[in-house]
Amino acid sequence: MDRLTTIRIFYALMIALAPLAHRPRQKNAAGADDAGRDALPANAFPKWARASLPALDSMPDVEAAVLAGASLAALHAVVTSGQGEAPPFLGVLRARQALAAAARCAPAARLREDDAALRDALLLAAPGAALSPAGRLHALFRLFGAPRFGGDHGDVERAGELLGLNGDMAGYAEIIRAHVAGAGEPLGRSTAAAQAIARQAGADGARAETAELLALWAADLVLAKRLGWDRPLALLALRVGERRDATGRRLRPGEAGWPSAALRAYALAAADAHLAAIDLTRRASTLLAVLPKLRAKPAGRVVALLLADDGVTPAAAARATGMSDRAARRLFDRLVELGGARELTGRETFRIYGL
DSSP: OOHHHHHHHHHHHHHHHHHHHTOOOOBOTTSSBOOSTTSSOTTOSOGGGOOOHHHHHTSOHHHHHHHHHHHHHHHHHHHTTTTTSOOTTHHHHHHHHHHHHHHHHTTTTTOOOOHHHHHHHHHTSOTTOOOOHHHHHHHHHHGGGSTTOOSSHHHHHHHHHHHTOOSOOHHHHHHHHHHHHSSSOHHHHHHHHHHHHHHHHHHTTOOHHHHHHHHHHHHHHHHHHHHTOSSOOOOHHHHGGGOBOTTSOBOOTTSTTHHHHHHHHHHHHHHHHHHHHHHHHHHHHHHHHHGGGOOSTTHHHHHHHHHHSSOBOHHHHHHHHOOOHHHHHHHHHHHHHHTSOEESSOOSSSOOEEO
16 A cells, blocks of 8 residues: 555544544443443444445445555454453454355355354354364354464464365465565555465465465464464455456456455455454353353353353363353253343254353
8 A cells, every 4th residue: 555545544444443532431330440331432433434335336445445454453442441451242253254255155165054053053063073174164254253263374284274274374374474464554464464475375386265374364364463462363364255346257366456346355354353253242241141040060160261261161161160061051051041142053952052
């Protein structure tokens, strides 16, 4: 991006973050931080920065960059709660972004699974069992929330394994490192990293869809590191496929017009993630409010599980807390009754619960 674009993005960031920079931490009646309801102000997202894809398509890249910068600035305030701390629902947001990214990428990966099937492919898999192709795609984006994820060589190798890449991943890790360390603003570095990764994967003989998936994953990793986030959120894959070339074909990283498509995708995806965070703020607040009404001793740990992931099965809760499966099911039924959780599948068996 040129110097003028960078300057405009900088001012967009300042405008979006100004209301949050001096916002004091809210206290509840007991004097403790209210981590639910007040963790995110409802007006944090600048209305002028929210635009539809048709509106973005009609703008010059410079104007789209301003909206993308403002959207990411508002999302940054969510990721850090405006105070340098993560909100309690961030694990759920990260996991649901990962699920949505996998669902958007499934057709390109020649998979037919929808959101529900992708969730089942991972959450219902037996511990230690080999994952299905759908489970591996979902797991790719869930790496961002894995314990001790740092975006280093080992994490890039794990991404390569999930994508079926058998070669040395050191070159890809070095591309990511170079784009994190290099000069330039975050959006430009993210887009450039995706293109470099896709070119390298193509040169290594990877299939086009595999190269694209790794490039989208790497782009969000570079963006997060450039923004100073503790962990990435899946963003680019959720909206970049909506921009097409003149023939209606989806643009891929490295092709003409793709940087422009990525810019607009980030503007849309960051705005969507911010909206999802507002909803999760309310849901997390309700869950925390019902915790004192739960009699089961492991209830606090189950609530922590619900705040950390998209969905939790009674079996997984039982393994994590030492409860019996039956006791775990009763606890989830009670949480649903109190409005603190939802059953996500609509099934009578193999149920999954979440915010």
